[in-house]
Amino acid sequence: MTSIKQTSGGGNAVEVRGLVKHYGPTKALDGVDLDVRQGTVLGVLGPNGAGKTTLVRVLSTLIRPDAGSARVAGYDVLTQPRQLRRVIGLTGQYASVDEKLSGRENLYMIGRLLDLSRKDAKGRADEMLERFSLTDAAKRPAGQYSGGMRRRLDLAASMIGRPSVLYLDEPTTGLDPRTRNEVWEEVQRMVADGATVLLTTQYMEEAEQLADELTVFDRGRVIAEGRVEELKAKVGGRTLQIRPAARGDLRAMADTLSRSGLDGVGGAVVDEAEGLVNVAIISDEQLTAIVGLLGERSFRIAGISTHLPSLDEVFLAITGQKASAPADDDTASGTPSGSASDETLEEVAA
Amino acid sequence: MSAATISAPPAGRSAEGRIGLRANLRHIGALVRRNALQIKQDPESMFDALLMPVIFTLLFVYVFGGAISGKGNQHEYVNYVVPGLMAMMGMNIAQAVGSGINDDFKKGVMDRFRTMPIARSSVLIAKIVVEIGRMLLATSILLGMGFALGLTIHTSVLHLLAAVLLALVFGASLMWIFILLGLTMKTAQAVQGIGMLVLMPLQFGSSIFAPTSTMPGWLEAFTKANPLSNLADASRALINGGAVAHSVWITLAWTVGITAVTAPLAVAKFRNKSA
Numbered sequence: 041m042t043s044i045k046q047t048s049g050g051g052n053a054v055e056v057r058g059l060v061k062h063y064g065p066t067k068a069l070d071g072v073d074l075d076v077r078q079g080t081v082l083g084v085l086g087p088n089g090a091g092k093t094t095l096v097r098v099l100s101t102l103i104r105p106d107a108g109s110a111r112v113a114g115y116d117v118l119t120q121p122r123q124l125r126r127v128i129g130l131t132g133q134y135a136s137v138d139e140k141l142s143g144r145e146n147l148y149m150i151g152r153l154l155d156l157s158r159k160d161a162k163g164r165a166d167e168m169l170e171r172f173s174l175t176d177a178a179k180r181p182a183g184q185y186s187g188g189m190r191r192r193l194d195l196a197a198s199m200i201g202r203p204s205v206l207y208l209d210e211p212t213t214g215l216d217p218r219t220r221n222e223v224w225e226e227v228q229r230m231v232a233d234g235a236t237v238l239l240t241t242q243y244m245e246e247a248e249q250l251a252d253e254l255t256v257f258d259r260g261r262v263i264a265e266g267r268v269e270e271l272k273a274k275v276g277g278r279t280l281q282i283r284p285a286a287r288g289d290l291r292a293m294a295d296t297l298s299r300s301g302l303d304g305v306g307g308a309v310v311d312e313a314e315g316l317v318n319v320a321i322i323s324d325e326q327l328t329a330i331v332g333l334l335g336e337r338s339f340r341i342a343g344i345s346t347h348l349p350s351l352d353e354v355f356l357a358i359t360g361q362k363a364s365a366p367a368d369d370d371t372a373s374g375t376p377s378g379s380a381s382d383e384t385l386e387e388v389a390a
Numbered sequence: 391m392s393a394a395t396i397s398a399p400p401a402g403r404s405a406e407g408r409i410g411l412r413a414n415l416r417h418i419g420a421l422v423r424r425n426a427l428q429i430k431q432d433p434e435s436m437f438d439a440l441l442m443p444v445i446f447t448l449l450f451v452y453v454f455g456g457a458i459s460g461k462g463n464q465h466e467y468v469n470y471v472v473p474g475l476m477a478m479m480g481m482n483i484a485q486a487v488g489s490g491i492n493d494d495f496k497k498g499v500m501d502r503f504r505t506m507p508i509a510r511s512s513v514l515i516a517k518i519v520v521e522i523g524r525m526l527l528a529t530s531i532l533l534g535m536g537f538a539l540g541l542t543i544h545t546s547v548l549h550l551l552a553a554v555l556l557a558l559v560f561g562a563s564l565m566w567i568f569i570l571l572g573l574t575m576k577t578a579q580a581v582q583g584i585g586m587l588v589l590m591p592l593q594f595g596s597s598i599f600a601p602t603s604t605m606p607g608w609l610e611a612f613t614k615a616n617p618l619s620n621l622a623d624a625s626r627a628l629i630n631g632g633a634v635a636h637s638v639w640i641t642l643a644w645t646v647g648i649t650a651v652t653a654p655l656a657v658a659k660f661r662n663k664s665a
Contacts, residue, residue, distance in 0.1 A: 100501075100505045101504075101505060102501060102504055102505060104662075122408065122409070122507060125505055125506055125507040126507045128505065130501065130502065130505045132498050132501060134497075134498040136497075136498030136499050136500075136501050136502040137498070137499060137502070138424060138428070138497075138499045139497065139499075140427070140428040140431040140432055141424060141427050141428070141431070145424075145427055149420050149421075149423065149424050150502075150506075152416065152417070152419075152420035152423075153417050153420050153421075153503075153506050153508050154506070154507070155413055155416065181431055194498075197502065
């Protein structure tokens with residue numbers, strides 16, 4: 041059961057075609073197609089209610105779809121649920137461990153349910169506790185664990201059976217940044233070990249950290265998909281925020297950058313309230329060039345930072361582009377870096 | 391192409407993923423252990439099984455005993471009410487299963503079980519096994535209290551054991567009803583509320599506490615149809631002597647009937663529940 045990576049190189053570990061699931065009038069899934077290639081991480085990005093969790097529940101045999109098909113590791117969710125359950129692991133938004141049992145007892149129980157012998161179940165439980173840094177807390181009831189420890193225990197429980205396909209349903213929602221990083225590291229280790237991962241998230245940053253490819257969900261539909269870099273390019277990559285030492289420099293700085301003609305640098309936007317100049321960039325070279333240019337012009341800079349676009353911005357960019365594609369009147373949102381900035385930009389240029 | 395094809399299926403499973411009897415028993419064992427560990431962690435959950443028999447015996451023997459059997463004759467009532475309380479105890483404990491399973495579903499751990507390669511019924515069966523253990527404990531305490539207050543066995547130890555066994559199997563069949571209720575209702579409180587509504591008339595509209603001969607005709611008819619009356623009559627006959635067969639057979643028929651209808655419904659509900 042240990043050999044997972046052997047067969048990498050090609051096939052899809054997950055194949056979803058035309059998946060539909062309605063709850064009354066709500067279309068949780070409204071005809072979804074997607075693939076996850078063996079040994080890769082697919083990030084499913086979307087706001088609350090987009091259908092991400094419904095997808096995971098269908099793929100883990102918890103609910104039956106109304107229409108469409110899905111295969112995981114070659115097994116059909118509808119006709120081969122028993123075989124399918126042998127190769128998957130699921131970690132949900134809410135830790136699925138027994139709160140009254142200790143960490144070790146939880147893992148031992150899972151091992152026994154997966155038909156390990158008593159000895160093997162004990163050994164595997166201890167191995168997982170060690171790996172997820174839970175050995176010290178092994179005897180305490182899981183209910184007393186911190187949020188991060190509980191999530192780690194949950195991941196450990198999902199890994200006991202060495203699943204070849206792992207679903208992570210918003211694995212870091214509600215976690216503090218440090219704990220979130222711990223979870224990310226664990227996921228990266230699992231992927232390095234050869235697991236195929238389907239990850240749902242609301243955070244662009246998480247998707248960028250973990251995913252090879254992205255699928256963006258909105259109201260039960262796939263509205264965009266592609267490699268992370270492709271989507272980022274569509275959305276406008278990162279936002280560079282520059283804080284001039286003198287507030288009076290805001291407009292001059294934005295003006296300089298907008299007319300700089302630097303390759304690929306979009307318009308600069310003044311954020312009066314925060315005292316910032318925002319510039320959309322897609323590469324580190326541009327960052328260097330911008331800082332260089334500002335230095336050349338003797339602007340004094342008090343602070344500088346870069347931000348990934350928020351989910352809102354991603355959505356605006358994607359849906360904005362879609363709307364403008366069939367040549368309708370809505371031209372205002374035509375630029376990739378999109379969003380409310382265009383208006384301000386014109387103001388600056390005028 | 392799939393990773394799943396690399397490894398042979400582990401012992402106890404066929405290639406179709408069907409789960410053999412031995413694997414199934416192993417899974418139930420692991421889940422029973424889980425339920426037992428939960429009790430160890432949360433001993434208060436045993437209070438009902440430990441205290442209910444004590445309080446009920448004292449209450450009924452001393453509050454009603456004199457009134458029903460005549461002042462000073464409470465010991466006669468002991469032999470009447472304790473076999474009846476055995477029937478009631480099963481129903482009370484069975485009722486707790488409903489809110490318990492409802493609560494369980496609020497936690498993510500049920501999702502984990504349902505995504506694992508185990509028979510989904512094993513989760514429910516493990517629960518029932520543990521609850522039968524609790525029933526056995528409550529019944530033992532009840533009988534202990536009964537003996538302390540003057541309960542005498544007019545038949546034999548074997549008859550007494552038969553009475554206990556009958557109460558247990560009937561109680562187990564009731565559990566399926568409450569599991570079904572627990573899986574259907576939204577909250578554990580609602581399950582408890584409905585449980586009480588069902589429990590009260592069934593318990594008091596029976597021969598558990600008092601002979602039915604003084605009741606109005608319509609109520610007497612109800613108590614006759616009430617399976618709890620049959621169970622109470624059966625265990626009374628088994629302990630005090632008398633005609634046993636009729637009430638035992640009727641109780642067993644109820645047990646089989648209730649289980650045959652509600653167990654498959656409960657398992658199906660459990661399988662499809664998407665909470």
